[in-house]
Amino acid sequence: MLPSIEHRLANELGARPAQVAAAIALLDEGATVPFISRYRKEATGGLDDIQLRLLDDRLSYLRELEARRAAIIESVTTQNKMTPQLLDAIMHAADKTHLEDLYLPYKLKRRTRAQIALEAGLGALADALLRNPALHPEQEAAGYLKAAFSTDQGDNPGVLDAKSALDGARQILMERFSEDAALLQALREYVLDHGVVEARVIEEKKEAAAKYSDYFDYSESIKTIPSHRTLAILRGRREGLLNVQLRLDTEADKPLMTAPYNPCEARIAARFGVAHKMRPADNWLADTVRYTWRVKIFLHLETELMSALRIKADTDAISVFALNLKALLLAAPAGPRTTMGLDPGVRTGVKVAVVDETGRVLDTCVIYPHQPRCDWEGSLHTLAKLAEKHRVSLIATGNGTASRETDKLALDLIRLRPELKLINAVVSEAGASVYSASEFASKELPDMDVSLRGAVSIARRLQDPLAELVKIDPKAIGVGQYQHDVSQSQLARSLNTVVEDCVNAVGVDVNTASAPLLARVSGLNNTVAQNIVAHRDSNGRFATRAQLLEVPRLGKKAFEQAAGFLRITGGSNPLDASTVHPESYPLVKRILNDIKLDLKGVIGNSALLSSLNPARYQDEKFGLPTITDILRELDKPGHDPRPEFTTATFREGIEKISDLQPDMILEGVVTNVAAFGAFVDIGVHQDGLVHISALANSFVKDPHTVVKAGQIVKVKVLEVDEKRKRIALTMRLADAAPKADAKPRETKRPPVHRGQEKSESVKMTTPNVMAAAFSKLKA
CATH class of the missing domain: 1.10.10.650 (RuvA domain 2-like)
Structure with a gap:
């Protein structure tokens, strides 16, 4: 057992x-x-x-x-x-x-052909031929003829002739062979070791399938095919553009019935003692083995293993999405500073919103610095007035259409008005439009035009990415890999887990947090979160954590789960602003009584706290881990685990893809990390790809070990394909861009299956060539 x-x-x-x-x-x-x-x-x-x-x-x-x-x-x-x-x-x-x-x-199943044959008494014939292949099948079958009859399970056609008898006996043996658990497991393991996933374009749909050109004649071991390629070919099959199947590496095409056994057929034969010894029933038994493999077992295993491959690909892709989402949510916050958000646009203008330190909207407007109005000077004047009026510290520019042109506007303002001491940053606006049209945005900003809500979100996500991004469905943030192809329920569950972990790792100010943010706190849900906000609106700020128990439907169990993650700054008890759980307040009091100091004399006193022996305060309720955590928290109460805020500086004069030249070294922001590399925004409206082989000077198995979404990196341009909007980058700054007239330099590589040489992982010159193969996968 x-x-x-x-x-x-x-x-x-x-x-x-x-x-x-x-x-x-x-x-x-x-x-x-x-x-x-x-x-x-x-x-x-x-x-x-x-x-x-x-x-x-x-x-x-x-x-x-x-x-x-x-x-x-x-x-x-x-x-x-x-x-x-x-x-x-x-x-x-x-x-x-x-x-x-x-x-x-x-297993109870529908009445099978084998069951019908058993009802007709053909089990004895099957057993006889398997046990004694010296019997003549046709002669033996003649003794089992039977007229049609009825059973409790339904009508039975009987056995009309010898052929019907042998067909029925074969069905019985095929079902018996295919339901042998030990054999099934052995064959499953063999196919896992020797199975090849094969994709072929449907010829009449070749033109429509152009985006799947890498998979027109493709095959790869089921053991080694990576998740992004699995999802790509399965998408192609779902769209009716590719034929996808599983086959054994020993069989390029389906063999004839007279061909020698393949390894799996040989295993079936050996399991049941079927052998070629020129006996009368040997050929009949050999065909039974082949039919068992081709009609029963292989089709079953193909369905099972391709399904398992899809599940693994889903899991890998979801893991990539989760890691990227976590990096974005835990990105460095600029902090509580008055911020101006710019949502770039060309014809419709640049939407502007100014929010205060808490994210409250102070002002909004629309400016038209770009085509067709080209009111550059007027736009600068408007922004300067807003910055002066509200004492703006930060400018957050969305990275969408006209981002670089709008970023240049912000830089001009900073140069022209240095006394304003403005700091500019380009912010990912992924999901901002989803937020703008959401029900929550309608409640939060009811009197504001939808187009302006995006600028508010952009400003707020610079102040605190976590607090703003939780208002958006994680799937809409756009840092995934084939996120629309994977199991949506599994994706949602994984991403919600990431959001929950991130929110609770940072903690939440209960007096300023939105309902969506509060709903992600341990022990709380949407209803309780809304009740907290309603109670705060009606009764004013919470002065203590204990007051949370006054909130409707926030009972003792929810309080126990949530209290340690909720912060109350400036309240009556300094511990309420820390991660110390209220259940541990008596322990803190005992420590203070022992050292004869008040809380103010202890908080931040590193020398004193490091001198205390945690074991001194152990009892039945509190052990060393809790006491150690409390002393650490008293040293740095409310410590934010997120990194310090920094901004990337895009190179002046590099605003569109045509401005790029090989060997340029630029600063950029990682926007997405996939299994095959990282996409980097270098300020030209088209992310470049740093292939996994160009992330570091040493071998990289997982790109997430080197970079993460939101990270500022330096990259060198290797190749630019303006027509197809593909940019190949490297983080190995010593790499040189290939010469325009250079012949492709093939790397040494292990043998691959037929068709794999067309995939992005094998035939290449430098990592930049891989970019061409992979950039389409970002879609």
């Missing part, structure tokens, strides 16, 4: 069963992962949020597995077909696939 769920999870996590059991108990009680990882370290032995997320996911899977195991045992037992051997195998099945393999012969 398998170990308990706790022991299995402990092995997977590298933890003790007691740690896992404690975490499971807390999760079952309704505790959230952020709460457990921060405030229940004694119980879980310090399991971190990553381990707890994995535990939570795997716990669901293993519980489903155990429920399915129990249902299968009950079903087989009810059929009176359970044996000690079968029960032992079921109890030791470690995953759902193996469990379903074992259940296959007993």
